[in-house]
Amino acid sequence: MTAMVEVRGLVNRFGRQTVHRNLDMTVAEGEVFGIVGGSGSGKSVLLRTILGLQKPNAGTVLLGGRDITRMSVGELRAVKAGYGVTFQQGALFSSLNVLQNVQLPMVEHLQLPRRTLDELAMLKLRLVGLGPDAARKFPSQLSGGMVKRVALARALALDPKLLFLDEPTSGLDPIGAQAFDELVVYLHRELQLTVVMITHDLDTLFGTCTRVGVLVDGKMITDTLAGIVHNPQPWIHAYFQGQRARQRETSQRETGHGA
């Protein structure tokens, strides 16, 4: 398997504060890779670096085997057409309606006639579970769950092989979050996507991810789900064995008894 995302020796500094020290990370094709870390551990900075929105102080970032830290703006543009991203707050363009939001990457990167654009954008909206009646709404008229879905549809506009999700289920109720997790799993299977997601939601982590990377002290500790749960590192232990995690396990055991 080839590596879709490969980060080697990444260093990011802001003033005197070092966020990443020699961070390494590899995401293989077809994986759903979850990134976990405490607040301020540099998850968002890592994502921004991988997306090429920010130059690291040192280290390389390879997307599909090509180093994006040494690319010109033009080359980077081509790379950016090859991945999709959703941001934490959705980041929908509030002056455009839902259909135009989904079309924007297509309009920018492809020369297609109006009808094709409309139909393709509709297809993407249907894919994330939205109906044609949602297409003419504006972002301010959407619920939180719909915003996340539209953001996902926009991320899928150019049929990328690689998808980045930043806190995809934050701000959603458990039912909405679970529906969104199922959607991600469905799309991952049907479109053979590689997914990299930042998440705090243990349910999302266990429901979707194949491997997990934990950001601790500027480095990344990567393991499978089964392995990471028993990692002795104090922060990881607290994260997976803490009060909230235990409650989750208990509730699962109880429902297991009931079934």
Place this chain on the structure above:
Amino acid sequence: MYCVARRQADRVELALRGEWRAATLAAIEPEIAALDLGGNRRLQIDASGAQFDLSGAWLLHDYLARACAAGVNAEFSGEPPPALALVTRTLDAQPALPGIEATSQTAWLDPAFAVEGLGRKTVAGWRLIESLLEFVGRVSYAAGRDAVSLKRWRPTSITRHVYDTGITAIPIVALIGFLIAVILAYMGAQQLRKFGADIYVVDLVTVGVLRELGVLLTAIIVAGRSGSAFAAEIGAMRLNEEVDALQAIGVDPIEMLVLPRVIGLVIALPLLTVIADGIGLVGGGLLCHTLLGMPLAQYLNRANESIASTTFWVGIIKAPVFALLIALAGTWCGLRVRGSSRDLGRLTTMAVVQAIFFVILADALFAVLFMEMDI
């Protein structure tokens, strides 16, 4: 070539090749459109040589749907591409989340729609006036309530707004004051020279700047600078739900956001006007000296004679009123932002337009008032 058609006796064999992807769609579309079945009703498709992503599969789906509608019987010689099945499944499925009904795009042709639109606009206009009255009322109430307790005046906040709207505006206001004097002196000199009444240029400059133009142009500059800043600041706070948070904490946004800005500007604008007036007079003197060869002593002398005791105050008295109008227009528009960044832009623009409009309207009323009062 992304598709190759071969005509047989009873059918057309269509071989698909290459990458049917979003990036190549623009190249495939004309090829698909140019396909000619020559009246054949059977189409056999071999998709084994091509790779599909969802966009490519949609194109094939779209073509098949149209062929099917035209009575063509299409079938795959091998396995149909899996992405095609996904497209079909997605488009056939019921959406999981229902939305509101979309309005039809030709609805405006309907006469009832026009009547409805007129009605809506009227009601919206009335609501706007109501909300303006409500806003002015709430500001007055808050000001009256807070007047008794000095602590509620938020001196820190007021100071900040005096700095932002006043101190930082000094360079531009001074420059404008100077340029206005230059314009008046030039215009006046040109016309008055015809009558040999050069000396009255001084009257024109001093009275013009002090009574009217100094304060008016300062107000217009400040409306552009600070009126828009007020609307944008408060509007962004609304988008960020900060105003809701204030209300939830039990703080009146009028008291916290509107009053300090209003008071700050009411303090700052008269001071700015004084600066504009001063620079205007200096500029007038400079111009009279260079343009008309008038000694500075004579300029001062003449200025002294032309300025009545009220001239300066007639100008400066308008400044707090203009400041009030600018600050109220800016903050009112800012508080009306809801939903989107587009709204923010619209209302920021409106804040400036309204502020300048009200300033000029008020100036006209002042002119009438002062004439009636004979000053």
